[in-house]
Amino acid sequence: METERRNPTLLSLIALSLLAIASAEVFFEERFTDGWESRWVKSDWKKDENVAGEWNYTSGKWHGDADDKGIQTSEDYRFYAISAEYPEFSNKDKTLVFQFSVKHEQKLDCGGGYMKLLGSGIDQKKFGGDTPYSIMFGPDICGYSTKKVHAILTYNETNHLIKKDVPCETDQLTHVYTFILRPDATYSILIDNEEKRTGSLYSDWDLLPPKEIKDPEAKKPEDWDDKEYIPDPEDTRPEGYDDIPKEIPDPDAKKPEDWDDEEDGEWTTPTMANPEYKGPWKQKKIKNPNYKGKWKAPMIANPDFKDDPNIYVFPSLKYVGIELWQVKSGTLFDNVLICDDPEYAKELAEETWGKHKDAEKTAFDEAEKNEAEESKDDPIDSDAEDADDDADDDDDVDDTKDADEAAHDEL
Secondary structure: OOOOOOOHHHHHHHHHHHHHHHOOOEEEEEOOOOOHHHOEEEOOOOOOOOOEOOEEEEOOOOOOOOOOOEEEEOOOOEEEEEEEEEEEEOOOOOOEEEEEEEEEOOOOOEEEOOEEEEOOOOOHHHOOOOOOOOEEEEEEEEOOOEEEEEEEEEEOOEEEEOOOOOEOOOOOOOEEEEEEEOOOOEEEEEEOOEEEEEEEHHHHOOOOOOOEEEOOOOOOOOOOOOOOEEEOOOOOOOOOHHHOOOEEEOOOOOOOOOOOHHHHOOOOOOEEEOOOOOOOOOOOEEEOOOOOOOOOOOEEEOOOOOOOOOOOOOOOEEEEEEEEEEOOOOEEEEEEEEEOOHHHHHHHHHHHHHHHHHHHHHHHHHHHHHHHHHHHHOOOOOHHHHHHHHHHHHHHHHHHHHHHHHHHHHO
């Protein structure tokens, strides 16, 4: 009997893949298992004002695994701030991977689902909206206009928002957001393990002045012809063209037999559009043989530009935090990861989100179905009660919209 032959190339690839994952350096990984509260510090930010929100430890209203829990905002009109510490490190000469999952169960219409990486010197009990951070990353939703992924990098103590548009997910299911920053100053943003945007820190953020600028001393030459089309000198106005009237008497019109000039006035022949009239004469245009194109100032080296080979480096990363204002609570965070290996992050996403996403979708569809059936069974209120409820709802909607948009504008 012939011995089964295996593909050595495939086995080698698998071995190399496992070796790469095994060698990944994980700086922080939180799946919110039992004891998570000992690893996270709830901030006292806004506590004195009685608007600091509490976190629920839950798998949510719908899920793929009841034992896979995260932390969820639980109170409306509240500020939330919580952080965790890990051994301080720098991403110099390393790939930095920042990943987490987020689910908006509340049909979020204005609010964020982002997280922050922070440097040393942070007082976790005072962590809040004014606390300096290194990276802020995650989805942001507000109305119909804002549905994007934030990627804000702090460089020279200034926060810089990514210039590229990266649409985020807007449903009520769990999604995984991944930010990858490499030593060659390139980056990638993934959602559910699919790359949505990739590029360079140099082009997609205004971290440094541009390498080149328009020469401020340059002026358009006086003989520069930038007219693409010119009148055709051989096209002349036909003789008698301007004498053609726009309207002419209607040849088919006849004076009515019962027309009385004394009572009706002198009858005049009505006019009609002249079929010979072709509108105002316009001289034809031809391509300008001397056209040189639109003049542009030449580019020169920007004297203010100074390259920074460490543009991607965050020399001190020590904390990860969530800082939010929510009018409508219900955002759930889970599976936070900070490491140096995109493959490890991909495997973690598949092991968690990927493993349970289909069952979660089924549970969500069932919950939606049950809610629809329950709404049909609700007793019909009187017209007066309906009117009162509608008025209250309108007030709530206005208040929510105003508060949401104000908080979003502050961001």
